[in-house]
Amino acid sequence: MFTYPAHQAADILFCKANLVPVGQDQLPHLELTRTIARRFNDRYGRLLPEPDALLLGTDGTKMSKSRGNAITLAATADETAQLIRGAKTDAQRHITYAPQSRPEVSSLVLLAALCTERDPHEVAEDIGSGGAAALKRTVTEAVNEHLAPMRERRAAFAQDRGNLRRILREGNERANAIAETTLAEVRSAMGTHY
Template sequence: MTYGFLGYPVSQAADILFCRANLVPVGEDQLPHVEVTRFVARRFNELYGEVFPEPRAMVSEISRLIGLDGNTKMSKSLGNAIYLKDDPAEIKKKVMSAVTDPARIHKTDPGHPEICTIFAYHKAFNSSEVPEIESSCRKGTIGCVACKKNLIGRLEETLAPIRERRARFDKPGVVEDILFEGTKRAIKAGEETMGMAREAMHTDYWKES
């Protein structure tokens, strides 16, 4: 076993602790890594004094979206994802081809929203209409096509501002400048944290008096 594999959790913890983060936005699958980070912070503080806050995971209410093909997870490699950069035509094409309730043959057939991909997306992007959509689906008073068209509108409302903001950064040098400034801030934060850690461990031998 290589140290790269064995030490990966420590490396991930360092990515969080170097800036003394309190909140870490993560997906559900990353919760174990945040727990390891909390353990590392807690153990260090027990041994040397309070230096690191114990970060908490910030997980959205809808922490994972299933793929458009009904697969358990959206994935670029599986080609079952909607991207933040997708234009209206691409969104429409993807949503209209998405898997729905396979047992629902006719529009008036009672649906089962709990197994429908489109309903899962409504819960993420159209929460205010979820009770009505669920009821109409179960009663067979709304068809899958109408349900998909409704979702397309809600997705466009969400993604249009993101595309516009993305376009503002689509200029040579802009992203590089942002990354450069962010790197400087990160280095400064890391140096401050390392100074605190060394002082707590009494290993700040080269500290200027």
């Protein structure tokens, strides 16, 4: 119970993540991660990024596969469109990117911005007074276009279980190599070589 937040911080910091998909309930853990990174950097030099929270679920609550409010690679384009159509917004017609005052709308705007590699303020400005329907249409198109090649590759990989296991093993090896590199950098910064 007491070590979980520190383990979560290690999981985030080993790969030097700068964005973490979390819900409201995980924000204190993410803030602890940011504090750990900030204190390490203050003491040993700028090495670890202070990650930011990424998105809410499509219903405005914690993103969770079990709640059915997360967009998965396994989802079809139609399933994605249905999920986004059901996403929570607000009553204001003019779309803006204001994460503090309009978190649900801003979450959708950010999702479209990330998928199109644009600034969220520009995306919101383009939608303007189009309202929630235009926002959801924009997000759906952006997400489905962005995920289409990944979904194709995923489907191809799923056809060959042996190849899939190999890919997972190689991914695990890459993650371990990244962790070892980060740990070596941390030890060097701290002057604790073993």
